[in-house]
Amino acid sequence: MPDRRTVESAVALSSRAPSLHNSQPWRWILGADALTLYTDNDRILPATDPSGRQMVLSCGAALDHVQRALATERWCAVIERIPHSPDQQCLAALHFRRVDEVSDVDVRLAAAIPGRRTERLPMDSPPQWQQTVGFLQELVEEADVHLDEISEHERPALAGMSRQLSGERRSDPAYQSELRWWTGHAAYPDGLPAEALPDPRWTVATEREFPAGRAASDTVGIEEDRAAILLLSTTTDSRLDWLRCGEALSAVLLACTYCGLATCPVTHLTESAATRTSLASLAGGDGVPQVLIRVGMRTPTRSGPTTPRRPLSEVLFRERPGDARS
Ligand SMILES: Cc1cc2nc3c(=O)[nH]c(=O)nc-3n(C[C@H](O)[C@H](O)[C@H](O)COP(=O)(O)O)c2cc1C
Structure with a gap:
């Protein structure tokens, strides 16, 4: 096992992973021979994410972050995903072995963790995009996830679906009160501060x-969004698919960050059965849509601080004697 300090710094870094409304729904338990990842079900968003799909996606992103962080310390994680456990919240058990070398991809993706953040302003189109997409496709295939690009001519249809859904949800009090609970507060180490959300213009x-x-934006440069739009889909819609897709999401976001690109995961269109079906046909694939990602060149901004995170003491715990994992 890596020593305690190594695990603590890797878990602290993994807390920079993206999560739905910055809910950070993860819990880690460090035992004598494994590090185990659980969902923190107190942090589910029942009106937005009743099945907990995005909670598991978020935990999958943290799982990929922790692997990359430990890989740079020459620890390779052997992962049992969705292990047999009496605890339904258990998502993955990580065992470790020492390795002599660190891959370039791990070094680059781990280096990108502190600088990644969600960009919600309009973006300019990403340069040398076809080359980047090819690399991203290879990255997600490892997790059995499909990556498609929404073509330019499908964009107005996507925007139309988004406007219609947003209009319907304005009269959904449960969705709206949840959104307001998680957004605009500066005082908490979770949720979305006003600095991370766009001015209505x-x-x-x-x-x-x-x-x-x-x-x-600092400039009047980019008014119309020209970001590329990617869709991550899975073959089926199981808890394992959600976890793997979260890992793939993390890899894509970190790889883009490393390449100097801004990113934004977008999931409202996968939250309603109707828009999820339309999204699948728009992308022309037969997979199950999980998350859209906007990728582009960042608008120069009066950027605020990074979105806050919960302290390590709230997410990493030691296994108590007598605790059973399986
Ligand atoms: C499963 C999931 C769904 C998300 N959905 C959205 C979304 O619909 N719109 C959005 O702007 N950001 C979305 N995000 C990004 C989060 O809001 C963001 O990761 C979180 O607030 C932390 O901020 P950071 O990414 O800047 O560190 C999502 C992230 C995840 C992992």
């Missing part, structure tokens, strides 16, 4: 509708 048509925030 800078909203993007394909994005989730958030309460008005304070993020604004």
Whole structure:
């Protein structure tokens, strides 16, 4: 096993993973021979994510982050995903072995963790995109996830679906009160501060509708969003698929960050059965849509601090004698 300090710094870094509304729904338990990942079900968003699909996706992103962080310390994680356990919240048990070399991909993706953040303002189109997409496709295949690009001519249809869903949800009190609970508060180490949400003049048509925030561009340069839009899909829709897709999401976001690109996961269109079906046919694939990702060149911003995270003491625990994992 890696020593305690190594695990603590890897888990601290993994807490920078993206999560739905920055809910950070993960819990790690360090035992004598394994590090185990659980969902923190107190952090599920029942109106937005009743099945807990996005909670597991978020934990999958943290799982990929922790693997990359430990790989740079020459620890390779052997992962049992969705292990047999009496605890339904158990998602993955990580055992470790020492390795002599660190792959370039792990070094680069781990290096990108501190600088990655979600960009919700309009973006310019990403340069040398076809080359990057090829690399991203290879990355997600490892997790058995499909990556498709929404073509330019499908974009108005996507924006139309987004507007219609946002309109319907304005009269959904449970969804709205949950959104307001998680957004716009500066005082907590979770949720979305107003600095991370766009000023209404800078909203993007394909994005989730958030309460008005304070993020604004420094320039009048990019008014129309020209980001590429990717869709991650899975073959089936099991808990394992969600976890693997979260890992793939993390890999894509970190790889783009490493390449100097801005990213934004977008999931409101996968939250309703109707828009999820339309999204699948729009992408032309036969997979199950899980998450859209906007990728582009960042608008120069008056950028605020990074979105906060919970302290390590709230997410990493020692296994107590007598605790049974399986
Ligand atoms: C499963 C999942 C769903 C998300 N959905 C959205 C979304 O619909 N719109 C959005 O702007 N950001 C979305 N995000 C990004 C989170 O809001 C973001 O990761 C979180 O607030 C932490 O901020 P950071 O990514 O800047 O560190 C999502 C992230 C995940 C993992």
